[in-house]
Amino acid sequence: MSDPIRISRAATKKPKPKDSELTFGTVFTDHMFVMDFQEEKGWYDPRVEPYGPFPLDPAAAVLHYAQAVFDGLKAFRGRDGQVRLFRPQKHVERLIQSSQRLCIPPLDPDLALKSLVTLVGIEKDWVPSTVGTSLYVRPTIIASEPFLGVRPAKSYIYYVILSPVGAYYPEGINPVKILVVDKYVRAVEGGVGGAKTGVNYAASLYAAEEAKHAGFTQVLWLDGRERKYIDEVGTMNIMMKIGDEIVTPPLSGTILAGVTRDSALSLMRDWGLRVSERPVTIDEVAAAARKGTLEEVWGTGTAAVISPVGELAYKGERLVINGGRIGTLTQKLYDAIVGIQYGTAPDTRGWTVPV
Numbered sequence: 534m535s536d537p538i539r540i541s542r543a544a545t546k547k548p549k550p551k552d553s554e555l556t557f558g559t560v561f562t563d564h565m566f567v568m569d570f571q572e573e574k575g576w577y578d579p580r581v582e583p584y585g586p587f588p589l590d591p592a593a594a595v596l597h598y599a600q601a602v603f604d605g606l607k608a609f610r611g612r613d614g615q616v617r618l619f620r621p622q623k624h625v626e627r628l629i630q631s632s633q634r635l636c637i638p639p640l641d642p643d644l645a646l647k648s649l650v651t652l653v654g655i656e657k658d659w660v661p662s663t664v665g666t667s668l669y670v671r672p673t674i675i676a677s678e679p680f681l682g683v684r685p686a687k688s689y690i691y692y693v694i695l696s697p698v699g700a701y702y703p704e705g706i707n708p709v710k711i712l713v714v715d716k717y718v719r720a721v722e723g724g725v726g727g728a729k730t731g732v733n734y735a736a737s738l739y740a741a742e743e744a745k746h747a748g749f750t751q752v753l754w755l756d757g758r759e760r761k762y763i764d765e766v767g768t769m770n771i772m773m774k775i776g777d778e779i780v781t782p783p784l785s786g787t788i789l790a791g792v793t794r795d796s797a798l799s800l801m802r803d804w805g806l807r808v809s810e811r812p813v814t815i816d817e818v819a820a821a822a823r824k825g826t827l828e829e830v831w832g833t834g835t836a837a838v839i840s841p842v843g844e845l846a847y848k849g850e851r852l853v854i855n856g857g858r859i860g861t862l863t864q865k866l867y868d869a870i871v872g873i874q875y876g877t878a879p880d881t882r883g884w885t886v887p888v
């Protein structure tokens with residue numbers, strides 16, 4: 534049996550933004566969930582407390598060697614008023630897998646799920662209701678031990694913060710322009726690309742900034758060894774429709790096991806589509822674009838859900854996809870996932886957890 538969750542309420546409440554003013558990840562709610570780990574005690578003192586900074590020793594391992602993991606999921610307010618978390622168990626599972634790769638002691642999955650449901654329950658009023666808005670949930674674990682040697686830390690903090698959000702990309706569901714980079718890579722085989730850890734995002738910044746300066750929304754990452762195979766798009770998994778085949782790179786360790794990726798694949802398989810998780814080269818994609826068989830390209834991720842790609846730029850060539858418009862399948866997937874998230878379509882797979 535784990536410790537009961539202590540709850541201390543904030544003395545004052547912050548004003549809540551209007552749904553129409555929501556951006557991504559700039560506003561935080563009144564409370565957060567916190568739990569500590571010490572080698573002798575294990576995980577202890579799970580609690581909800583007022584949102585705010587916590588003291589961290591300047592020597593804390595996370596600040597020096599980036600021993601940390603996080604995850605990201607969402608709670609939605611349906612048209613029926615019901616708040617639902619989307620696939621929280623799957624996110625907990627991934628947080629624990631990421632922890633294992635970063636030598637962070639695993640959370641008890643039941644307690645982790647309870648931390649999410651409890652905190653979102655307390656902050657229910659913060660869940661916005663317009664379609665396209667949600668409450669983003671950010672569980673995080675950081676190594677807090679003050680120690681400058683390089684080895685797994687002996688103390689950690691697990692915390693969960695909440696942020697009411699709108700669209701991740703200003704483009705919303707409109708297609709984005711993507712630059713294919715072969716000068717930089719995000720991850721290499723045997724590295725930490727498959728774990729949700731901050732270093733992957735830090736490693737992506739330089740290339741993403743270069744792409745932005747050149748007028749693109751994000752980059753498409755190629756594999757670290759040959760710079761030939763497609764890995765991910767920005768912070769998202771990538772899928773494409775080439776003729777009648779839907780192709781997405783396999784989970785080989787360099788890319789993240791996206792929950793939206795998994796959701797999209799299972800929906801498309803249920804719809805009887807030919808779905809392949811297989812290596813796909815940028816040359817194959819470029820050839821398909823030239824031939825006119827690259828029908829649709831989209832990214833999948835929790836933050837943006839489904840983000841259509843309207844253009845890929847590779848070695849100076851512009852590959853325009855579906856005339857720069859969202860494709861039929863991309864739209865169908867978006868509608869299907871969003872329908873389940875907001876409770877307007879039946880959740881036959883048990884993906885949502887009511888709060």
Ligand code: COI
Nearest residue numbers: 605768769834835836837
């Ligand atoms: C996602 O949910 O798609 C992401 O990985 C982006 C997040 C790091 C803001």
